[in-house]
Amino acid sequence: MNIELTMLNDFLLQVHKPARYIGKEWNIPRKDFLGAKIKFALSFPDLYELGMSNLGMRILYGMLNGIEDVACERVFSCQADLEGILRAKAQSIVSLESQSRLGAFDFIGFSLGSELDYTNCLNILELGSIPLSAKLRGPEYPLVIAGGPCTLNPEPMCEFIDLFVIGEAEELLPELLDIYRKYQAQYKSAKLSKEDLLFVFSGIEGVYVPSFYDVTYGQDGLIRGFSPNRKGIPAVIKKRIVQDFNNSYFPLDWLVPYIQIVHDRLTLEVMRGCPNSCRFCQARSQYFPYRIRKKENIIELACEGYRRTGYEEMSMVGLSVSDYPDIEKLTTSLVELFRDKGVGVSLPSLKAKAMLGNVSSLIARIKKTGLTFAPEAGTGRLREILAKDFQEEPFYQALEEAFGAGYRHVKLYFMIGLPHEEDSDLDAIIEFAEKVSQLKRKKWGSPAQVNISINTLIPKAHTALQWHAMQQAEESMRKQEYLRKKKKSKFLTLNFHHPQMSILEGILSRGDRRLSGAIAAAFKKGARFDAWTDSFNWQYWLDAFKENGIDYQAYLRERLPKEILPWDFIDTGIDKTIFISEFNKLVATS
Numbered sequence: 001m002n003i004e005l006t007m008l009n010d011f012l013l014q015v016h017k018p019a020r021y022i023g024k025e026w027n028i029p030r031k032d033f034l035g036a037k038i039k040f041a042l043s044f045p046d047l048y049e050l051g052m053s054n055l056g057m058r059i060l061y062g063m064l065n066g067i068e069d070v071a072c073e074r075v076f077s078c079q080a081d082l083e084g085i086l087r088a089k090a091q092s093i094v095s096l097e098s099q100s101r102l103g104a105f106d107f108i109g110f111s112l113g114s115e116l117d118y119t120n121c122l123n124i125l126e127l128g129s130i131p132l133s134a135k136l137r138g139p140e141y142p143l144v145i146a147g148g149p150c151t152l153n154p155e156p157m158c159e160f161i162d163l164f165v166i167g168e169a170e171e172l173l174p175e176l177l178d179i180y181r182k183y184q185a186q187y188k189s190a191k192l193s194k195e196d197l198l199f200v201f202s203g204i205e206g207v208y209v210p211s212f213y214d215v216t217y218g219q220d221g222l223i224r225g226f227s228p229n230r231k232g233i234p235a236v237i238k239k240r241i242v243q244d245f246n247n248s249y250f251p252l253d254w255l256v257p258y259i260q261i262v263h264d265r266l267t268l269e270v271m272r273g274c275p276n277s278c279r280f281c282q283a284r285s286q287y288f289p290y291r292i293r294k295k296e297n298i299i300e301l302a303c304e305g306y307r308r309t310g311y312e313e314m315s316m317v318g319l320s321v322s323d324y325p326d327i328e329k330l331t332t333s334l335v336e337l338f339r340d341k342g343v344g345v346s347l348p349s350l351k352a353k354a355m356l357g358n359v360s361s362l363i364a365r366i367k368k369t370g371l372t373f374a375p376e377a378g379t380g381r382l383r384e385i386l387a388k389d390f391q392e393e394p395f396y397q398a399l400e401e402a403f404g405a406g407y408r409h410v411k412l413y414f415m416i417g418l419p420h421e422e423d424s425d426l427d428a429i430i431e432f433a434e435k436v437s438q439l440k441r442k443k444w445g446s447p448a449q450v451n452i453s454i455n456t457l458i459p460k461a462h463t464a465l466q467w468h469a470m471q472q473a474e475e476s477m478r479k480q481e482y483l484r485k486k487k488k489s490k491f492l493t494l495n496f497h498h499p500q501m502s503i504l505e506g507i508l509s510r511g512d513r514r515l516s517g518a519i520a521a522a523f524k525k526g527a528r529f530d531a532w533t534d535s536f537n538w539q540y541w542l543d544a545f546k547e548n549g550i551d552y553q554a555y556l557r558e559r560l561p562k563e564i565l566p567w568d569f570i571d572t573g574i575d576k577t578i579f580i581s582e583f584n585k586l587v588a589t590s
Contacts, residue, residue: 011091015081019258020048023074023096026256027308029065033098036071038177038184040064041095041105041142043075044113045120046531051076052255053263055317056148056169057111062251063170070177073097075108077120077529078127086127093127102128105142106180110161112150115508116501116531118157119523121146125160132520134162134211139187139194143180149286151208153461153567156508158210159516162194163201165208166570167240167286168272170249172206179204202233206240209233213569215513221554223512223564238571245272245291250301254309265346266311270298270330271318279387279582280376280415283319285462285572295330302334306343314338315346322351349374349413351389370409371402378428382418385589387464387582396439403440409449410436416479417457417471419586426479429454430486437491447491454483454494456502460509461567462574464582469558470506473499500538504530507555512566515555517548 012018033039042061044051051057051074064072073095078086086093092101102108108130110121122132125144131137134144146157147165154164165172179200186192198209212233216225228235242248254266273290274283302314314334316324324330334345349372375390377383383390399410414429433450440448456476459465476499487494508515521544529535545552559565561580568576 011082011085014085016079017259025258027253028255031065031071033071033100037069038181039105040070040072041075041102041108042072043108043124044111045117045124046077047079048076049261052257052261054111054113055267055269058251059249060169062253063249075124077124092129093124102130102142108142108144110146112146112148114531115150115505118508118519119527119530122523123528132160134160139190152282152286152570153509154208155513155566156511156515156519158513163198163207163209166206166237168242170242172204172240175204176201205238208237223566226564226569236569236571239573246293246297252304252308254305256309265313265315266305266309268298268302268314268316269318270316270321270324274319275323276320276389277387279464279586280457282460282463285574287319288573292324298330299333312342313344313346317348321348348372370411371407372411374413376415377418377425378432379425382421382425385419385586399436399439403444411451414452414454415457416454417476419468420589423482426482427486430483433492434489437489449491451493455497458502458506458509462572464579467559467561467583470556473503498533498536501536504541507552510555514550518544518550521547
């Protein structure tokens with residue numbers, strides 16, 4: 001019997017939710033780990049419940065296991081109880097499928113969906129007995145790669161990652177594995193250096209090898225230069241995109257977990273990219289250009305996914321599903337197909353215009369889990385500044401239809417810390433939500449329950465706001481308290497994002513490679529699960545910044561369009577001059 005597996009089973013008797021760590025879910029691929037030529041550990045650096053809710057993780061897992069000589073296995077973060085046991089017993093974290101140590105893999109691939117997961121990445125490496133610094137890892141260790149939305153500014157994680165996948169990985173990873181397959185024997189026998197192998201990888205469009213670039217700084221701390229340090233390395237990394245999204249890989253053997261996960265349903269990706277140009281939205285740059293999947297393909301995927309899983313709910317996802325051409329016909333088709341099977345069809349955050357027309361009879365037959373809208377700001381003035389397409393008149397009309405169809409709950413997303421924001425704009429958030437609640441009362445007797453989620457704006461890379469200063473935590477706290485006092489109705493519920501967590505996300509998303517030392521220091525002090533309020537410790541980070549001589553406020557300040565930004569070497573497909581033009585319009589707005 002596998003000794004490591006026996007020990008793991010003993011550990012699982014002592015931890016919360018042991019099903020997080022056992023694998024063996026319904027539809028799991030049966031791959032021979034020892035017989036596989038290439039072994040790939042795919043890691044989502046958070047708990048199983050979140051990782052298994054991530055569509056990108058599922059796509060890459062299924063795609064890689066579809067390659068005959070590749071065994072792809074999953075590794076998630078372990079919670080503090082299991083981490084404590086592993087460290088006390090001097091045991092390593094292992095993969096779910098074969099319970100193999102990380103050192104047995106050729107690649108460890110991190111999916112970076114949030115900057116607040118960075119310390120979790122380091123924890124997974126350390127628990128796997130893998131050196132944190134890329135410089136300390138030779139051919140006896142796996143190659144550590146990373147992709148996902150955070151790689152639109154990969155610089156803060158440069159010290160730990162051998163190469164980054166910039167953009168979409170479905171077509172890039174097979175090319176990477178083809179090269180590795182060709183040179184694997186030479187590399188593992190030390191006949192080919194790691195640097196030379198990475199050089200070959202760097203020829204793939206979308207691959208960024210940070211060790212091949214030098215950054216110079218001025219006395220003021222600003223970047224003065226960013227350039228390759230060897231010949232044959234591209235000065236600009238072009239983001240990789242899937243050319244034929246409509247026929248791109250989508251997992252049909254959808255893994256069905258043994259425990260409830262965050263998004264416990266069948267997910268249908270109907271589109272990538274977004275036809276809108278909101279000035280604050282980084283996701284548009286990440287998934288640009290706008291592409292859609294044909295209605296017939298979506299229905300086919302839905303039918304096959306249901307047949308293989310038996311899920312009682314399916315959801316359509318994309319950056320702006322409301323903008324899918326003829327969303328009503330698509331939704332109607334899915335509702336009609338699955339109504340007799342008791343399968344609910346859910347929709348994400350919507351635009352009101354998508355709900356008008358014949359939609360009231362349609363949504364009456366959809367599982368009533370609540371409706372979600374993202375006005376982002378309480379006033380039309382601020383929405384215009386954000387270039388947010390949200391019209392109040394059709395919104396209220398759509399709500400009336402929804403309440404008439406039986407809906408009782410509404411969730412609204414807003415931001416604070418917006419350019420040119422005043423306290424009257426905060427008043428408008430509460431007034432807006434109260435009007436939503438009372439709209440139901442006028443015709444249907446009782447107010448609607450409205451949940452209001454309010455986050456601080458983080459001006460991120462590759463957006464028109466990337467030069468804008470981020471609001472300080474003290475001001476966020478003042479505005480949060482202001483809104484709490486303004487709220488009077490018991491039918492309104494306010495939820496705020498932790499101010500210091502927002503600040504940390506702003507620092508890491510707007511930072512440069514000098515932050516790697518601070519990330520490592522915070523991790524060594526105990527930073528884990530920085531996206532979780534009960535785990536977050538701001539003092540760890542304050543101490544880490546101080547020890548590394550970092551003025552973290554410098555990353556939150558307003559910047560000039562003429563400055564070299566840490567992420568300027570990445571070409572997302574959207575010309576930077578467009579962002580400069582949009583930013584200048586914003587600055588000119590009074």
